Amino acid sequence: MRTALLLAALAALAATxxxxxxxxxxxxxxxxxxxxxxxxPEALYTGDGFPELRVHSIAHDPADPRDSRALVxxxxxxxxxxxxxxxxxxxxxxxxxVRRNCLVALQNVLxxxxxxxxxxxxxxxxxxx
Numbered sequence: 001m002r003t004a005l006l007l008a009a010l011a012a013l014a015a016t017x018x019x020x021x022x023x024x025x026x027x028x029x030x031x032x033x034x035x036x037x038x039x040x041p042e043a044l045y046t047g048d049g050f051p052e053l054r055v056h057s058i059a060h061d062p063a064d065p066r067d068s069r070a071l072v073x074x075x076x077x078x079x080x081x082x083x084x085x086x087x088x089x090x091x092x093x094x095x096x097x098v099r100r101n102c103l104v105a106l107q108n109v110l111x112x113x114x115x116x117x118x119x120x121x122x123x124x125x126x127x128x129x
Contacts, residue, residue, distance in 0.1 A: 034111075051076035053093045053105060055118045060100045068098035072118075 052075045061067045066086055074080040074091045082088070084095045084103075093116075097104040102119040 051091055053090060053107075053116075053118060055103050055120060058098060058101065058103065058120060060098065062100075065097070065099070070095070070098045070103045072103065 054073045054075065056071045056073060058070045059068060069083050069085050071081065071083055072090055074082070074093075076091075080090065082090050084090055084098070086095055086097050088095045092108045093105045094108070094113075095103065095105050096115070102117050104115065104117050106113045107116050108114075
């Protein structure tokens with residue numbers, strides 16, 4: 001009886017010690033471009049879901065394409081308007097390049113990037129709603 005009680009106490013102590021070690025050992029590396037997989041995306045808290053990026057105009061500089069700019073609108077409740085260039089971030093989008101009639105961006109969807117190309121409508125075409 002005494003041996004069984006001693007073994008049960010040792011097993012409980014070992015389980016508590018193991019739990020304390022595993023709780024301290026795990027950590028998630030933080031980085032600005034890497035989100036925590038345990039936390040839901042910020043868009044779920046704001047109620048915007050996944051807002052869409054729309055291009056309104058582009059000022060292209062053929063001499064130095066890195067100096068080109070685009071006026072974009074992020075749809076949703078906030079409706080942000082921004083003037084962006086390559087390397088800028090708007091919501092879940094990172095602008096990769098601003099071309100003559102198109103904007104190339106990388107959309108971050110739950111931790112993975114999806115490249116998208118947003119072009120201005122041609123003369124005589126209707127803009128997207």
